[in-house]
Amino acid sequence: MQRRLLIVDDDREIAGLIEIYLRNEGYLTDKAHDGAEALDKLAREEFDLVVLDVMMPGMDGMEACRRIRAEREIPILMVSAKAEDMDKILGLMTGADDYMIKPFNPLELVARVKSLLRRSYQYGKTAGAETDENVIAAGPLRIDKQSHSVEADGRPIRLTSTEFGILSLLAANPGRVFSAEEIFQQVWKEKYFESNNTVMVHISKLRDKLEQESGDKLIATVWGVGYKIDL
Template identity: 85%
Template sequence: MARRILIVDDDREIAGLIEIYLKNEGFETAKAHDGEQALARLAEEPFDLVVLDIMMPKLDGLEACRRIRETRELPILMVSAKAEDMDKILGLMTGADDYLIKPFNPLELLARVKSLLRRSYQYNKGVADDADEAVIEVGPLRIDRRSHLVEADGKPIRLTSTEFGILALLAASPGRVFSAEEIFQQVWKEKYFESNNTVMVHISKLRDKLEQEAGDKLIVTVWGVGYKIDG
């Protein structure tokens, strides 16, 4: 069954081009041209991923992303002509899983979309047949890799697919320190670039959620080396 992708961009030409690229790869698509339209489409129809522009009328992409994250964990690929690091960090902090700078190569867009979809749904497809292997317990957390669910003392914690991937990776090897490069390569399945601060931003968001729900950040920074979870 084809994955359904919502394209949100007020530039109808760009939205149309993105639609052509995605349809050529077998995806089903729908379009919205501002944040309000995007939220309305998401309320009415199921989608597997959102390609979301930032600069739009009525409701910009950042606010739309925040509102989507209030109820949904589906992958969000944010696209923008803003190329500064702080713009990227702001986009990721609002809940986007990845950030692509305009103008972009169509092949890069497709690679990012496929990577996000793989990451999002790999935990729902036969991660482990043995329940003992599929469930990780560390501190107050119970992480079920088959159902993509995380609980702290029985209370569910809502994570994006990227946050879940990072948490599952660290929790599966308690005490082991993972560098940002290792985390990026294992979770994103892409080559890591030294100036990439994506992992740092997602770790920060994940820590905030764990602290809020579990009363503890759990993830420890080993300065100059990487991150770990102590068993």
Template identity: 75%
Template sequence: MNRRILIVDDDKEIAGLIEIYLRNEGYDTGKAHNGKEALAKLGEDDFHLAILDVMMPGMDGLELCRKIREDNPMPILMLSAKAEDMDKILGLMTGADDYMIKPFNPLELIARVKALLRRTYQLQTETASRDGGDKIRIGALTIDKTTHTAEADGKPLHLTSTEFGILLLLASHRGRVFKAEEIFQQVWREKYFDSNNTVMVHISNLRDKLEHEIGDKLIATVWGVGYKIDG
């Protein structure tokens, strides 16, 4: 199955170059040059991943990411010319799964795209095959390993693929404390690097959603060690 990727960048030359790289790897693509156009395309067609530029006139990439996240859990990779940590954190807090700085290496971009798609869709298939469709229930929360979804009292939780991966990992090993490095390596399936605050940001987002829907952040911090969900 060919994965379809939406590229959103007001710089048509950059959008065109990204499209060439992706098509050379066998992906189908769609392009938009502003937030309004991107939302229209998402309403017309199914996409498996979106690449969003942060700095766009009108609706910027952060606002677009927020709007996409209202009803779409597909992985989102954000691109920005800003390299500061706070800009990266802000991008992740709005719901992005990954963040790259411009100018970027095309090979790294392709690697990030492949990793996001693999983590989102291959993990779902592997989990269903391995666990036979079992569900995990923690109070009002139900986690369905087969459909890669979670519900609170029957109401769907709108989680990104990364958030779901973290929740499934911790819920599947209740009581065990996972270091941020372990979570990153198991969910992202990449090598962890020092000063990586990506896990912290995603867990913060996940906790907020859980607290809003079930009244409990559920994920406990073991200071100086890591994170866990109690059994």
């Protein structure tokens, strides 16, 4: 199955360069040059991932990301010339699954896209009988790896693919403490770098969603060590 990707960047040269590299990997692509155009395309067509620039005229990438997240859980790779840690944290808190700083190596961007797609669609929504191996029960939560869905006392919880990966990892190993480095390596499948606060941001968002639906954050912090779920 060929994946369809939407590239959103007001710099047409950069958008074109990204498109060339992604098409060389066999992906189908389309482009938009501001947030409003991106939302319009997403409303009319189906895409599997969005590469989203932050600094654009009119509706910027942050606002576009918020609006996309309000409607769907499509993976979003945010790219920006803003390199400060707080800019990255803001992008991730807004709903991006990953964040790259411009200028970037196009080959690294391709690798990040592949990783995001793999995390987002690795379980697949295949037909077949449900088995215990596909379902994890964690307190009020029911985590179905086959359908990539989570419920709290029967109520669906909308999670991004990254949040789902973190929750599945912790819930499948109740009581075990995972460091941020371990979580990053197992969910992102990439090398972890010191001062990488990506895991912390995603854990924070995940806790908020779990608390909103279940009344309990469920994920405990073991200070100086990492995170766990106690059942």
